[in-house]
Amino acid sequence: MPLVTNPFRALIIGSSGTIGSAFLELLENDPNCTEVEGIHRNSACPIDYQDLSTIELAATALSSSAPFGLIINTIGLLHSSEWMPEKKLGDLQAEQLQNLMQVNAIGPSLTIKAFSKLLDPAGAVMATLSAKVGSIEDNRLGGWYSYRASKAALNMLIKTASIEFSRTKPNTALIALHPGTVNSRLSKPFKGEQLGRPPLEAAQDMLHVLLSLKKEDSGTFISYSGERLPW
Numbered sequence: 001m002p003l004v005t006n007p008f009r010a011l012i013i014g015s016s017g018t019i020g021s022a023f024l025e026l027l028e029n030d031p032n033c034t035e036v037e038g039i040h041r042n043s044a045c046p047i048d049y050q051d052l053s054t055i056e057l058a059a060t061a062l063s064s065s066a067p068f069g070l071i072i073n074t075i076g077l078l079h080s081s082e083w084m085p086e087k088k089l090g091d092l093q094a095e096q097l098q099n100l101m102q103v104n105a106i107g108p109s110l111t112i113k114a115f116s117k118l119l120d121p122a123g124a125v126m127a128t129l130s131a132k133v134g135s136i137e138d139n140r141l142g143g144w145y146s147y148r149a150s151k152a153a154l155n156m157l158i159k160t161a162s163i164e165f166s167r168t169k170p171n172t173a174l175i176a177l178h179p180g181t182v183n184s185r186l187s188k189p190f191k192g193e194q195l196g197r198p199p200l201e202a203a204q205d206m207l208h209v210l211l212s213l214k215k216e217d218s219g220t221f222i223s224y225s226g227e228r229l230p231w
């Protein structure tokens with residue numbers, strides 16, 4: 001039986017982003033979703049991974065809206081105005097690596113720690129958007145050192161927490177979710193507009209997967225199509 005039962009409440013973390021806002025729109029129009037909250041770094045209760053103290057504060061502020069049957073964290077970073085993904089080892093810079101670790105691994109794992117208290121103990125799914133390029137086994141092209149490493153670190157943190165949750169929160173599935181290539185701000189410099197799918201289409205596919213997850217799916221790395229990806 002799916003973990004998320006109807007009716008359910010949902011929370012989108014990073015709802016200002018392309019994929020985050022698509023999830024918000026879909027859930028606002030889903031008759032089984034009685035309430036959907038969206039938070040981001042400029043929302044009323046802000047969550048900003050440059051200031052990690054905001055994570056606990058945001059979780060505490062949202063506790064009156066809990067429990068949530070579905071929490072999706074869509075926060076992530078690939079490039080900035082100062083740097084782009086590395087093409088070769090010679091491009092590796094400490095500042096870029098630290099920044100991506102902070103936004104793609106440290107922030108999301110502390111978010112799991114803080115927000116998992118808001119999950120519905122009767123049945124819930126918490127998904128964090130990862131990326132297939134974070135798969136160590138699937139790495140055939142190389143490059144993108146910092147982004148790959150930060151998503152691989154995120155994947156390990158999710159897997160480890162899922163093992164603990166199988167004992168402490170047995171009705172919860174904690175997963176790493178790959179959205180596919182989506183036309184967004186993040187993918188724009190890499191032909192995202194030509195290669196990527198429309199965000200609503202991608203979010204619809206991912207929602208379908210999330211709403212059918214069962215207990216035994218916890219601790220997996222899943223694609224928008226439902227395919228299990230190698231870690």
Ligand SMILES: NC(=O)c1ccc[n+]([C@@H]2O[C@H](COP(=O)([O-])OP(=O)(O)OC[C@H]3O[C@@H](n4cnc5c(N)ncnc54)[C@H](OP(=O)(O)O)[C@@H]3O)[C@@H](O)[C@H]2O)c1
Nearest residue numbers: 014016017018019048049075076129131181182184186187
């Ligand atoms: N698009 C793709 O093709 C693709 C492929 C694989 C994986 N992904 C993953 O999917 C997720 C969503 O990506 P997207 O395509 O929707 O990108 P996006 O449109 O750039 O959205 C990124 C989101 O992350 C937030 N964010 C960035 N830095 C932050 C920080 N320091 N603190 C708090 N929030 C921060 C942004 O907030 P602001 O709005 O305030 O900037 C925004 O809400 C990411 O985790 C990404 O790695 C995307």
